[in-house]
Amino acid sequence: MDHRTGPWAVRVMAVSVVSALALGLGGCGTSGDQADDTGAGNSIDVVTRWSAGNTAAAAQARVFKAFTKKTGVKVNATDGLETIDDQVENAVAAGKSPDVVIVNLYDKTLGWLDAGVTVPVDGYIKEWGLADKLKPAALEDWRVGGKPDGRLQGLPFSGFSWPVWYNTDLLKRAGVDTIPTTTDELVDAAKKLRAKGVQPLTVGGNDWTGQKLFYQIAESYTDASTMERVMKSGGYCATPSVMKGIKLFTQLRNAGVFADNSAGLNADAMYAAFYSGKAAIMSAGSWAYTDAKGSKTGIESHTALAGLPVPSGATFKKPTAFQGFTGVGFMITKRGASKDRIDNVRKFITSFYQDATIGDFVKDASILPPTGSDFSAYATDPLLSQSLKLDTSVDYAVVPDVWIGSASDPIIQVLTGAYGTSSPDKICQGLDNATKG
Template sequence: MRAKKRIWASALALLLAVSLSACGGGNTPATGNNAGTTGEANSGTSGNAGEKVKLRVYAQHFDDDTSKPFDYAVQELAKEMPNVEIELDPAVQDGNQKLKTYAATGNLPDIFFTDWKTLQTFAKSKNVLLLDDYEAAKEYKANLNPGVESKIIAPDGHIYAFPDTGIEFQLLYYNKQIFQDAGISVPIKTIDELADAAKKLKAAGYVPLSIFAKEKWISTALYNALITREDGIGTAVFEKDAPAETPQAAITAAKHMKQLQEAGLFDVNATNTNYDQASSLFYTGKAAMFINGQWEIYSSQEKMGDNVDFMYWPAKDEATYEKMKLQLAGSGSPQGYAVSPQSKNIDLAVKVAAILAKKSAEYKYTQLGNPIVSPKIDKPVEATDVPAMMQRLASEVLPNAQGYAQAVNSTEISNTIDDNAQNLLVNGYTVDDFINNMNRALKK
């Protein structure tokens, strides 16, 4: 998911050319059969050192949070590879449908940024290059920060992409002034307290919590967060020990999510609301709470200053809350810059993908003070205005984190969770509906 990211706004599907630098690339087209090849000798040839090579890159480039790390990476790449020209194909927040269409029509970019679910699909259809035996992948893996191996090594043991971020997770943001005016104490520790707060906020004329649930991943992220209060591995409970029926932790979380929906926590149009609309409600003081990843910290603090903070996810009771609050609602599934096996310059594309990932992480660490990156960065933090919430993450949350959720590896189960977690936000859809649909998926 990023996407994975990361600020989910709409982008025009235009090709934006940015001139860059690099040493030569291959001239021999790779066929679909190369998708399972891991040796560099079999994955393209290298061109002459002075030859100009253009590589098309599909990447997030929506706003400062996404464009600045990419642009920085492009500038840094120019210093190392003066003969490469990067043609940016801006990603669209459509559940990777545009990227999947590219794959289906044989029009994949040389390099593309995507999530684990898409990488799984592309691995089966031989639309992503295996990176295992490439020197760039070996070096990248050797230079990872501790504990983030799952960001580069897939559950099947292969490497499909170069990650820039570390293990990211979702947070529950709130407007401090609205909470104070409404007489709501923080932190909210239990589901019942959150349901009561929703009723109070709605009566006061606010949208209690804005969520861009037009994108299924965010409703799944909320559901995952609620499961982690019961079982720290989150939605991975649907695969743990190969259950034939929906596990109890997942049922409890579904009941909690439905309880919150019935209490009016979500806007009635939540499943038709995109990121721009949901974030605008929060930034302008019309919504009291907002759900997004920790990357949202920069935008929220820029728009709201000291009037925004985050709280830990509530649980069924205070004892469970205290026990599980530092179990983070995010999983270290593979994601990042991958390479198309159809690229005419595979060897070069692999090297460029690694540099783009490393330099993007470098920007986030040095310029934003963001410690959640995959590769080790040997440069000092230059940022002098690190947001208070990011400082809180660095000092309070990350050093004391108990663990992270785990990724779901079955695309069928993952897709079923996405569909049904989103439906829990809709009137008339019941917990029994959720359980029955999940049971059918588990029995296949």
């Protein structure tokens, strides 16, 4: 997940920055049939989050190859940079817009529809035969405001589950025989792990991983609609149930539940600590399942996936996890929606929604499928197989991404302090200020 902030309209006026990053999209709309906006020619220009090294890259490459073989349309693909949102915005401003962007619905991409970077796709899902194929929950996640009547910002593809990972070998070695389900049990487990020289819950307090874990804890006593409102508009300090959750976070922090120096850690450090057996617990998404196996540490063989323990009196009846469909999907630019290019875009996007193709992504990248077919046969990864059975043992908390929007980076800065020594009052004030901008 990429976390970038700032108003799109301001940045697209910065010509010097535009020129620098737009050069990275030289393959989009440059020469020959790519530059000809009056005719689609035999190519389609795509910027993709699934860049080289991503677990979905191989499955994507197979789709590109099959699509070109079937249609004769060449795919001019540009790898999305870490700042893919800036990359695309700057390319659009420089007149080098791609036709399709394969990207997360997060932060600045949430504003692309209003900014004129992309177009709504409500009509296309019916015309292209996808309306009955895609899960209503997946479509709702991609609607403006997450509401049933909101405009559809793109087509969801890569859903995710986001459980808590427990190294059962380390827990047993520390005398923790069962996965903790309450925060009291979590605190007790942390003490026993530390006594054995093992870090408890590792988290990137300096990036998005820490942000997500904070919110998972902070909403422990709050209903979904109230939490969504607070995340979107502020009012952390003024909402007693949210303040109770923030205090719970600091209590867990002060009890030593989080790994040492969490405020200085990032996602890479978190993964490394868990995969290597230096930490016993982490909260991580399904996109990391294949990475865990690829670490060649054998961690997948002694990892149990479950939820985050909940406190007494919590809104949730079971330990919590995240689930959603705001992972990677397809967004269509104005250029891609032009009458002479949209047919190639249609053929390209719908080629991804064949069951066998989705299954290929399930197998390679452990995505949560956006369609209703049974893909269990493709879940060859042991962690993914566990993940598909989580629904009966966890409650799902509100994923903050859509609701906090462009306040994400300022919020991360506030929460870095929260993983340090910030008091509940300082945390809530910081979150209110970050939300109101």
